[in-house]
Amino acid sequence: MMNKLKLLAVLTMPLAISTYANETNINQKEVERIDVTGSRISRADMETASPVSIIDANAIKAGGFTSVDQILGQTSAAAGMSLGATTNNGSGGSATVNLRGMGSQRTLVLLDGKRMVNSGTGADSTVDLNTIPVAMIARIEILKDGASAVYGSDAIAGVVNIITKKDFDGVEVDISGNQSSKGDGQSADMSILVGRNFEKGNATFGLSYTDRGEVMQGDRDYIPAGESSFIPEGTLGGRVPDGNGGFKERDTSYDYAAESYAQTPSERLSIFAKGSYEFEQFELNTDVLFTNRKSNQQMAPQPASVDLDTDKLNIPGGTPDVGIPGLDLDSIEYKRRMTDAGNRIYEQDTDTLRASISAIGEFDILNGVNWELSYVHGSNEASDVTYNSINATKMEQSIYDHQDQWFSGNPLSQDIVDDISYTDVASGGNKQDLASFLVSGDAWEMPNGDVAAFAAGVEYRRDEGWYTPDQVVQDGDSTAAQQDATKGSYKTGSAYVELSVPVTDKLTSEFAVRYDKYSTFGSATTWKVGNTYTATDELKLRGVLATGYRAPSVAELFGGDSGSFDYLTDPWGNEEDSQIKVIYTSDPNLQPEQSKSLTLGAVYEPASLDGFSTTVDYWQFKITDAISRVNVQTSLNDCYAGDTDACEIINVTPEGNLDEMQATLTNVGYQETSGVDWNMQYGFTSGAIDWKLNLDTTFLLNFEEDGVDYTGTIDGNNGAYSELKSNLTVGAQLDALSLNYSARFLSGMDGDYYGTPFDTASVVYHNVSGAYQFNDAVTFSAGINNLFDKEPEEVPNGNDAGTVPAVYDVVGRTIFAGVNVRF
Numbered sequence: 001m002m003n004k005l006k007l008l009a010v011l012t013m014p015l016a017i018s019t020y021a022n023e024t025n026i027n028q029k030e031v032e033r034i035d036v037t038g039s040r041i042s043r044a045d046m047e048t049a050s051p052v053s054i055i056d057a058n059a060i061k062a063g064g065f066t067s068v069d070q071i072l073g074q075t076s077a078a079a080g081m082s083l084g085a086t087t088n089n090g091s092g093g094s095a096t097v098n099l100r101g102m103g104s105q106r107t108l109v110l111l112d113g114k115r116m117v118n119s120g121t122g123a124d125s126t127v128d129l130n131t132i133p134v135a136m137i138a139r140i141e142i143l144k145d146g147a148s149a150v151y152g153s154d155a156i157a158g159v160v161n162i163i164t165k166k167d168f169d170g171v172e173v174d175i176s177g178n179q180s181s182k183g184d185g186q187s188a189d190m191s192i193l194v195g196r197n198f199e200k201g202n203a204t205f206g207l208s209y210t211d212r213g214e215v216m217q218g219d220r221d222y223i224p225a226g227e228s229s230f231i232p233e234g235t236l237g238g239r240v241p242d243g244n245g246g247f248k249e250r251d252t253s254y255d256y257a258a259e260s261y262a263q264t265p266s267e268r269l270s271i272f273a274k275g276s277y278e279f280e281q282f283e284l285n286t287d288v289l290f291t292n293r294k295s296n297q298q299m300a301p302q303p304a305s306v307d308l309d310t311d312k313l314n315i316p317g318g319t320p321d322v323g324i325p326g327l328d329l330d331s332i333e334y335k336r337r338m339t340d341a342g343n344r345i346y347e348q349d350t351d352t353l354r355a356s357i358s359a360i361g362e363f364d365i366l367n368g369v370n371w372e373l374s375y376v377h378g379s380n381e382a383s384d385v386t387y388n389s390i391n392a393t394k395m396e397q398s399i400y401d402h403q404d405q406w407f408s409g410n411p412l413s414q415d416i417v418d419d420i421s422y423t424d425v426a427s428g429g430n431k432q433d434l435a436s437f438l439v440s441g442d443a444w445e446m447p448n449g450d451v452a453a454f455a456a457g458v459e460y461r462r463d464e465g466w467y468t469p470d471q472v473v474q475d476g477d478s479t480a481a482q483q484d485a486t487k488g489s490y491k492t493g494s495a496y497v498e499l500s501v502p503v504t505d506k507l508t509s510e511f512a513v514r515y516d517k518y519s520t521f522g523s524a525t526t527w528k529v530g531n532t533y534t535a536t537d538e539l540k541l542r543g544v545l546a547t548g549y550r551a552p553s554v555a556e557l558f559g560g561d562s563g564s565f566d567y568l569t570d571p572w573g574n575e576e577d578s579q580i581k582v583i584y585t586s587d588p589n590l591q592p593e594q595s596k597s598l599t600l601g602a603v604y605e606p607a608s609l610d611g612f613s614t615t616v617d618y619w620q621f622k623i624t625d626a627i628s629r630v631n632v633q634t635s636l637n638d639c640y641a642g643d644t645d646a647c648e649i650i651n652v653t654p655e656g657n658l659d660e661m662q663a664t665l666t667n668v669g670y671q672e673t674s675g676v677d678w679n680m681q682y683g684f685t686s687g688a689i690d691w692k693l694n695l696d697t698t699f700l701l702n703f704e705e706d707g708v709d710y711t712g713t714i715d716g717n718n719g720a721y722s723e724l725k726s727n728l729t730v731g732a733q734l735d736a737l738s739l740n741y742s743a744r745f746l747s748g749m750d751g752d753y754y755g756t757p758f759d760t761a762s763v764v765y766h767n768v769s770g771a772y773q774f775n776d777a778v779t780f781s782a783g784i785n786n787l788f789d790k791e792p793e794e795v796p797n798g799n800d801a802g803t804v805p806a807v808y809d810v811v812g813r814t815i816f817a818g819v820n821v822r823f
Helices: 004-010 019-027 057-062 070-073 318-322 392-401 412-421 554-558 631-640 645-650
Strands: 050-058 109-113 137-143 160-164 170-180 187-198 202-213 239-241 247-250 262-264 264-277 282-299 303-310 331-338 344-361 369-390 419-445 452-466 486-502 507-518 522-534 540-551 562-567 579-583 593-605 612-629 662-684 689-705 724-734 737-746 750-753 756-758 763-773 780-785 813-823
Touching: 019 645, 050 057, 050 369, 057 137, 057 763, 070 137, 070 318, 202 540, 392 412, 412 419, 507 612, 631 645
Parallel strands: 109 160, 579 662
Antiparallel strands: 050 137, 137 160, 170 187, 170 813, 187 202, 202 264, 239 247, 264 282, 282 344, 303 331, 344 369, 369 419, 419 452, 452 486, 486 507, 507 522, 522 540, 540 593, 562 579, 593 612, 612 662, 662 689, 689 724, 724 737, 737 763, 750 756, 763 780, 780 813
């Protein structure tokens, strides 16, 4: 029994400070079978060939986390770029996780072992982690290899399985809050959990409310001023009014950062209930989770641009006097920062429901075969509103009608502002229905006396998604990018089998195969082979080879054309700003992505050093037929160098006209990535103090996508691929007092801005926290994150705040405190 618990500790991440004590409750009875992420086979221990990391509720509390994305974003396995509280531009208020940097859509999120409905503002390809309240989490299990053979689509980079509290008895009230050391970003989190065990079951009810306060970029000195050519005075052909009826060269820019959020405000209310009841022949389980999220983002006023017909312009003095290059052509661009209309305010109101019911029993055959029949329904509906949007069609006509005002350089009249402004109202949602039947148990007895185990099942799933932009946007009349409506659905039928075979006393082999039939593209078959070998009492070896796939999402299949302002470098130098419009297109004929993954590792527990354990795992992923858009920057560079095929691929001219630039989804992409995970954990007692040390490190050896090597790089489109990420945690327990220190290390990276290379320095974030248990009922906790107020590294082509907020802390030092009362 102790060896099994030690192995569980080995697999646990360093964030889980109290894992030894907390996780022993999972396996109190030696013969009790438990579910392990990455397998459908219930086991009497935690030994699997796949590397699984666990973050428990105590670790979440010690870190002061109030959302799941905060927890997962700090793990060493996270890379690339995810959405979260500091994503002000384009998040829609959602939060995601991105394992290995392979894309959030390639990380499968489960709730209690079953799929969670995709959620956000509509037709989403990922789960909005805001929908899952921290108060109901018992632990989070992270499977860090491919698992399509077990779970089907999306589990290419790994699986995040969020396990909720079970058999809770009593009443627990938790109140906490935090704010930055600069006095802003005040946030509060309150929850109540009520549960009761009775003779044949349990009933638990919970309520959680989170209110996250805002932080303005303009209130942080280290966030550089934004420099935009869209200025409040307006420009015509790149020139500005000179105050005398003519025009002159532009010599100013607009700071768009000052009015933008560094941390976005949000309110979340979650209501959840969970119950179980034992009938004579089976056990019935049910759970319901409902979350309402109200979120906001704020950006500087709309940068509006229209092409004007020069024949309709009447500029005093005529073309020679005003000296505007190109005015004698058919059209000329007019640009203006619409400060007269006010800041762009984005507002989302989303409702997400997830309900499940399952019956669990046993067939009296073989040595007893367990069965489970379950049904899960998920639905998500959202409104997506943008205030102070600008109608480009009306703006163009207004310029013709009121040239004296538009070309004066002075503020516009309120009548003009009211005429061209509108409130953008969009809506969307997602639905998922999942029915499954599973049987598992002992298959046969091996010659050595051990028993092979199996699991087999069938599933039926229907997914639906839709997003309806405002009609002004659909008609292409908005100064924002044009976007078509998205609506579609697909059905999936699946069958799978798993085996765990103890070949010898030392070697256990695992096999899995899965068949999925889609209504959209056809079928997919995936498999997995894993082995665990006990070389000595101190050393175990493990490895998994697996295939995987990701089915194209509703948005990828059925989404209409939409515009995106990407951070790009124009090699011709025609564009004045780094954000350049790209038209995204979907394709109903897309095929699934294919993947292969390999993990090879070792678990070492020396008998000479009690409480010490370490794991090392090499991992490798390869995706072919990846659903991706052509690398626009590479195509731009190739087109500029004279490659006409590259020009055609993205629909630009050899002369550098980027007005109709496109990026089409295709199945021609690929990804290859590899690295090493190293985990070291040591628990010991010195005097009266119990110590726990954890070190979790990821070495990225390679990350390549579509011919571009991203290893050790950072930028605003793809995020960060640091070659070394490491988390150190030290915990000390003295009677009722616990103290914790953690450090998060991120190595420096390279980038390129308009052909000029840059680099970021390595950073370390230090965090401290403590808790004191006054009695059996009351515990007080407090802490400081980013203790030394480390400023974010400047990234010239970052996606916001002069950096990449998903990677670096843009808020600064944060102080948190809370009280937990249980009775």
